[in-house]
Amino acid sequence: MNSNYIEAEPVIETYEGNDLGLTYTAEFCVFKVWAPTAFTVSLVLYATGGHGITPQDGKVKDGGKILGMQRSEGGVWEIRVPGNLKGKYYMYRAVFADGSINEAADPYATAVSANGLRTAIVDLAETDPEGWDRDASPVLPHPADAIIYELHVRDFSAHQSSCLKHAGKFKAFTETGLRDAAGHALGIDHLAELGITHVHLMPVFDYQTVDELGTPGEEPASAVFTDYNWGYDPQHYNVPEGSYSTDPANPLTRIREFKEMVQALHSHGISVIMDVVYNHTYGLEKGPFQPLVPDYYYRHDQSGRLSNGSGVGNELATERPMVRKYIKDSLSYWASEYHIDGFRFDLMGLMDSVTMREITEELRLEINPDLLLYGEPWTGGDSPLATKTLKGVQRGKGYAVFNDNFRAALKGDSDGWGKGFATGEYGKEGAVASGVKGAIHEFTDAPVETVNYVTAHDNLNLWDKILATQGLRGEAGLPDLENGRLRGGGDLQAAVERANPYFAVDPEDVLENETVRRSLLANGIILTSQGIPFLHAGDELLRSKYGDHNSYRSPDCINAIRWENKKRFIAVFNYYKGLIELRRSHPAFRLHGRQEIERSLEFLRCDGGVVAYMLKNHAGGDSWSNIVVVYNANMEPVTQYLPEASGGWNIVVDHTHAGPEAFRQTDSGSIEIAGLSMMVLYDKYGEPEPRSKVVEVHYERPDGDYRGWNLWVWGTGIQDGQRDFQHMEDGHAVARIEVLPETSSIGYILRLNDWEQKDGAGDRFIDCSGSEEPVKVRVSDRRQADEGHADVVHGELSHSEGPLERSG
Structure with a gap:
């Protein structure tokens, strides 16, 4: 495929107004839909949501009332309907010149019935929880201050050990004061205690493949549905997912409970990032776009076939004016109506660079200057798009990209036996050093243009990846999985219960275990590098997904976070907590710019499985004069020579402890670093100098x-x-x-x-x-x-x- 091919732009009317969709008042409703190629469009009003649930008297006939719409400027069809229509549902019915008739939900729907079958008419003011008008996003002084924690809504609370009443639901985030038998905080209190600044929620918009009316753990009623999904199969982009609400049949409930979740996280000082999927839809004919404007929203190749850069059969033509407008309108809606603090873009490589640039500028200028924006700078396959948003395109543009170079240098490949610096491979020191510097000599202009991570939701998670590199999958009894099922058939729950991912960990000395040490080293490097650190939920609890590298439709027994691991591995949790507190307490680890890094960061060693560097001269206005960081990926201890310091060096992190306070000192000119560990030292404390x-x-x-x-x-x-x-x-x-x-x-x-x-x-x-x-x-x-x-x-x-x- 010719990568420079640019698809011919269809000659079609466009609309610049900001009033597409439903405008609700108690006296009347205005409906507007963009369908420029339709011969005629009608509004169809329904009494029910189309899923078999009718009002209590059961006497409603729901054939729909058809109302003709008028064509206006820019290819928009509109109608003003008097009366209070709250509680009703609607669809658009488009007739085309060839005689075909398509009925579809409103692409700009903000409320829907269960499983997204019909668009609901609601008064959004009724969805605001008490105090919503006073809800405020936590302050983010600079993107470098963010520490991101990627989390799936259902994983957070599905396991019985969470003690959360609203298992798998948005409302689980509103439950506070829960503790395990040892007194350790659970749920949202755990997140606050850990110290992360942002929760990155995997897709929480309405997606297609989970039956919202089904019962978790039971077989779905239709082959279309699965019992579990990550959510990268968009259906209605501007509506919260119904399976995460306590009453999916009530269109108001999912909206209110989503807002309650955001409000609860904000009240705990945690910002909310939405994982958004504007690169493809689950399907075409039943999707939000194709029935009303056939072929416009999707990218095609030179042969006229649907382009498949997403790997799932289609990709959105983001470079077209009304697709670009839709994405910007959607993001603005989430940021304003739901107080969302940032967005992560799935397969951002399939979004054209102009769209990403305009999103960044306009959302910050018009909605929230502190929005955090980042995404995956790659595609899932070939695409004819000439202006892909790949690594390096983000330079100077105000958004960040995932640093897969750093990821690979630290752990090796994503699903196999391949090793990296933290998993036993020599020769990766230079690549690690590049990541430590925020990739400023690689593909960024500033450190805040890189998101540093070791693992995320897809591929093997950190614990399972390290077991794979150690050749311990068999000894751990990890099941052989394919598409969420045992490859040879059988009871998956029983197989999971037989497995023991932690068979080699001594409960009396957790931090001495090799797999534990490698995991702490990997994320310890992430948390002490320049750029934006990103953690996958449960790493701080040594989470295992039982060797499932692609658990997007595996059941809760694979995906759910085991909260009993907090008590079991409290030393690991405390280590993560200490590293996060160290990072948040010391601006030297959060430098803002390329020139600041080049002036302040000096490497002391970069060979033989060791990377050592110094942050010098009150870097970033830090209160510590000079800071030395050493990463030792060798099994055995190494000796690192230290720069001269009149008062000796204070140790705040070693293989036993991490935090912002010194717990031992050395007056020697060298220090021994234990195998598979890191160390952070500073020479003296002084009054912080003005940073800028x-x-x-x-x-x-x-x-x-x-x-x-x-x-x-x-x-x-x-x-x-x-x-x-x-x-x-x-x-x-x-x-x-x-x-x-x-x-x-x-x-x-x-x-x-x-x-x-x-x-x-x-x-x-x-x-x-x-x-x-x-x-x-x-x-x-x-x-x-x-x-x-x-x-x-x-x-x-x-x-x-x-x-x-x-x-x-």
Whole structure:
């Protein structure tokens, strides 16, 4: 397939309004649907959700009331229906010139009946839990401060050891105060105790393959359904998944309970990231798009066949205007209506780079400047898309990508016997060092453009992968699985109960076990590297999925988190907790920019199964003067020579303990690091130095259109390059630029996208000298003048006419 092929854009009307879907009031409802190629479109009103559940009297005839819609601008069909329609359902029925008739749910549906059969009419105000108007996202000062924890809603609470009443449901996150017999916190309190900043929820929008009216553990009523799924099979993008609600037949319940979950996590200081799947749909004919605008939403190859870059039969044509608009509208809806704090994009390589750029700019500028955005920079197969969002495309664009280079260097391959640095392979030290530096000399411009991880939901999880590299699958009795079933047939539950993934772990000395040590080393490197760390749920409990490398439709006995492991492996949990506390307490591990890393991070050793480096001179404004980190992937101890330190070195992490406080010291010029372990030391404590000062640029355009505009800056000493405008203030777009405290001036250029246009001629400079207060600059685009105008002042923003910033 020709990778440079660009599919011809269909000549078709487009719509720019923000009112597609249902607009509900108690007096009337307005319905709008984009279907430009339809001959005619009708609204069909129903009394029930189409799943056999009728009102209590059972006398309702539900043939549907058909109402003709009027065609308006941009290929939109609309109708205004008087009266309060709350509690009813609707579909769109489109007739095409060839005589074909398709009935479909609203692509912009925000509420649906069970299993998504029909679109529900609800008053969203009734779904807000008490105090929702006061719900606030936890503050994220900088993306480098994030620590992400990937979690499946059902896995979190499905096992009986969770002690959670609402097993497998959104509401399980609202249950607090639960503890095991030893007094250890469970559920949401466990997450807060661990110290992570963000929970990344695997797909929680309405997906197609789990029967929402079925009973967990029972065989699904239809071959279409499975009992369990990860959720990467989208049905309704703007509706929460019904199987996670306590009453899937009530369209309001799933919405309210989803909001309660978000509210509960926020109240515990944890932000919420949604895993979104805008690269493909589960199917076409029963999907949200094909029945109403045939073939428009999907990418095709040169032969006119559906492109299959997703590996599941189709891929969305994100480069087309109305597909791009749909994705942006959907993300805006989740961020505003549900207070979502970030998005992870599945197979982001299949999303064109322009769409990703516009998503990043517009969501931050219009919805939430602190949104965290990242995704998978690869595809699941060949695609004709020329502008794929692959590794490196994200440079300077404000979003991050998963670093599979680092992943492979640390563990080896994903499902087999292949080894990496932490699993017994020499020669990976250089690749590990590159990951430690945030891949700034690989494929990023800044460390916050990389998400560092060892394992995620797919492929073998960390414990099972290490067992595989050790050749211990057989001794652990792990079952032979295929598609969620025993390969030779039989009782999977019984097979799981016979297995013992922890057969070699001494309960009296857990941290001495080799598999434990390798797992702690792998994620210990992740938690002490530059970039955004990402953990898979349960790693801190030595979670096993019994060797299932693709558990997307395996039952709870494979996927559920065993909470009894917290008591059993409390030393492991405490080690993770200590590393996270160390990272959150010390900005040296959370450097913001490429120049800051190059100035502050120096490697001491990178060979023979050892990587050692120093974060020096109060890196990032840290209170510790110099920090040494050593990773030893050898089975035996190694000796590491230390830089000179007048007061000796304080140890905060070794093979027995991790945390932000020193628990032993050394005055020697060298230190022994135990086999398969890491060590963190610092020389002395001092008053933290100012990390940076801030330059705020307030950009004013007469047309009010800031789409695509950004700053190109240099001389900051922290992170040069592109800077986006992050929020609106008094009608101005505002960008915040960090500069070293001693910086006297920085240069900048105002540009559109990647140099498509510049606002003003020549380089410009901002005077940063003479004050520790934020420097605020107002830049006006005044086309009647030869140059844009800027007022530069320390402290409060100046609105008076003043001199131009210095130009060179």
